[in-house]
Amino acid sequence: xxxxxxxxxxxxxxxxxxxxxxxxxxxxxxxxxxxxxxxxxxxxxxxxxxxxxxxxxxxxxxxxxxxxxxxxxxxxxxxxxxxxxxxxxxxxxxxxxxxxxxxxxxxxxxxxxxxxxxxxxxxxxxxxxxxxxxxxxxxxxxxx
Amino acid sequence: xxxxxxxxxxxxxxxxxxxxxxxxxxxxxxxxxxxxxxxxxxxxxxxxxxxxxxxxxxxxxxxxxxxxxxxxxxxxxxxxxxxxxxxxxxxxxxxxxxxxxxxxxxxxxxxxxxxxxxxxxxxxxxxxxxxxxxxxxxxxxxxx
DNA sequence: AAATTTACTTTCAAATTGCAAGTGCAAATA
DNA sequence: TATTTGCACTTGCAATTTGAAAGTAAATTT
Numbered sequence: 001x002x003x004x005x006x007x008x009x010x011x012x013x014x015x016x017x018x019x020x021x022x023x024x025x026x027x028x029x030x031x032x033x034x035x036x037x038x039x040x041x042x043x044x045x046x047x048x049x050x051x052x053x054x055x056x057x058x059x060x061x062x063x064x065x066x067x068x069x070x071x072x073x074x075x076x077x078x079x080x081x082x083x084x085x086x087x088x089x090x091x092x093x094x095x096x097x098x099x100x101x102x103x104x105x106x107x108x109x110x111x112x113x114x115x116x117x118x119x120x121x122x123x124x125x126x127x128x129x130x131x132x133x134x135x136x137x138x139x140x141x142x143x144x
Numbered sequence: 145x146x147x148x149x150x151x152x153x154x155x156x157x158x159x160x161x162x163x164x165x166x167x168x169x170x171x172x173x174x175x176x177x178x179x180x181x182x183x184x185x186x187x188x189x190x191x192x193x194x195x196x197x198x199x200x201x202x203x204x205x206x207x208x209x210x211x212x213x214x215x216x217x218x219x220x221x222x223x224x225x226x227x228x229x230x231x232x233x234x235x236x237x238x239x240x241x242x243x244x245x246x247x248x249x250x251x252x253x254x255x256x257x258x259x260x261x262x263x264x265x266x267x268x269x270x271x272x273x274x275x276x277x278x279x280x281x282x283x284x285x286x287x288x
Numbered sequence: 289a290a291a292t293t294t295a296c297t298t299t300c301a302a303a304t305t306g307c308a309a310g311t312g313c314a315a316a317t318a
Numbered sequence: 319t320a321t322t323t324g325c326a327c328t329t330g331c332a333a334t335t336t337g338a339a340a341g342t343a344a345a346t347t348t
Contacts, residue, residue, distance in 0.1 A: 008190040009252050011259075012238065017165035020166045022151075022204075029156050039295050046152040051335045055296060065248075077294050077345040086248055093244060094156065096236040101155035104209075104230055108153050115155075122266075130273050183326050193308045199327060220316040239321050 018064045019090070023049055023057050025097075031067065032133065033114075038078050049077055066090070088133045090124055116131050161277065167193055167201050169241075172234055175211065175227050177258075180240070182222055189281045210234070232277045236270055 007013050012076040019025050030036035030045055042054055051058075058081065061067045072078035077084065083090075093119050102115045118125040151157050163169050174180035174189055187196055193201075202225065205211045210231040216222035227234075241263050245251065247258045262269040 008191070009250075010170075010173070010190065011242055011249060011251050011255060012171060012192055014249055015241045015245045016166050020164070020169070022160050022164045025160060025164065026154075026157060029154070040293085043295095046154065047157055048151070049340095051296070052338090053336065056335095064301085069177060075294085075346070080294070089244055089247060092240040093237060095202060097159045097239050098155055100233055100237060101159045104232060105155060105158055106153075107155050187326095195327070196307090197305065197330085200304095204309095219325085220313070221325070246325080 008123075018066065019061075019071075021057075023047075023053060024061060025090075025094065027054075027057055028083070028087060029059065029094060031081065031087070032094065032129070034092065037080050037082060038072065051130075055059075064096070082137060083133060085134075085137075087129055091129055091133075092122075093121065095126065147271070151234065162210065163205075165201075167191075167197060168205060169234075170206065171201055171232060172199075172210070175231070176238065176273070177227065181224050181226060182216065182255075183225075186225075191276060205231075225282060227277060229278075229281075232274055235277075236275055239270065246265065281288065 006017060011072075019028070026045065026047055026049070027042055030042055034041075034045070036042060036045070037117075039054065039058070042049065043051060058067065063070065065084055067081050068084050070080050070082060072080040098111070098115050099119055102112070102119075107115065149157075150161060170191055170193070171186055172187065174186055175286070176184075176188070177215075180189070182187060183202070184199065186202075187193065187195060202211065206213065209228055212228055212244050214224050214226060216224040242255070242259050243263055246256070251259065
């Protein structure tokens with residue numbers, strides 16, 4: 001992604017410069033809910049992102065401080081991608097997208113339950129998931 | 145936008161197929177907060193969308209039921225674009241994007257106050273703005 | 289030592305974008 | 319009434335981006 005061009009001072013426009021494309025938020029999703037954290041994990045996702053696009057999106061997200069690379073505990077050949085706090089803070093946005101889609105589209109049953117739970121108490125859901133994600137950061141900080 | 149291709153059954157992916165690009169949500173923003181409602185209004189926005197892109201985005205958003213066209217009360221030459229309920233329901237998503245950006249970027253002072261208000265009581269903010277937007281729909285229904 | 293895995297890069301055709309100019313109808317102006 | 323302007327687009331074309339496939343280099347497994 002273009003990490004350089006800023007189209008205007010509008011916060012929405014600036015945010016879209018960071019994650020306003022068809023792929024970036026899917027990577028965030030995989031990191032948040034998919035238990036995915038390596039290049040190949042993202043490649044394997046259902047939507048079938050092209051490898052060059054994945055590389056460019058990871059670069060963009062990293063440059064924008066949404067994700068960061070770190071050493072993978074299992075192997076030097078692997079790189080572990082993880083959300084920064086800035087990335088974790090995208091959770092409320094994703095949550096609202098899921099809630100919106102649940103109102104207007106058919107939802108796979110496995111996801112449905114989670115959306116229902118989020119809708120019941122949004123703040124609680126955000127706090128819970130945020131905590132889980134933060135713990136992941138700490139885990140990896142201490143093992144790298 | 146491609147209104148046809150569905151990359152997966154993931155609700156997030158489907159949602160991004162509808163508004164996951166650099167322009168669509170800016171049009172929604174203009175309709176929601178910008179008091180803009182005609183083709184030329186959108187064209188004049190700060191970010192400078194190209195006219196062919198604007199046409200294609202408006203088409204896509206309409207096909208996806210997010211906006212709709214109607215007769216402009218002032219003139220036959222004008223077309224009035226407005227949000228559908230489905231479009232109005234994007235408000236929580238936009239709100240969360242604004243709140244996120246306020247945490248990580250410099251925000252123009254005029255928008256800052258609105259974001260602060262939204263943060264104070266999200267539900268209240270969504271309800272208030274939703275009501276205003278719904279009234280706009282009714283206004284135009286009765287005058288067209 | 290050879291094959292495989294992992295994280296990419298490169299190549300190239302196809303699709304999309306962005307800019308400029310043009311079109312056709314409506315409305316305002318001379 | 320004739321002409322210009324406004325509005326909502328469309329068209330043409332170059333430049334950029336995407337997507338598919340193949341390639342690379344280091345690390346790991348066999």
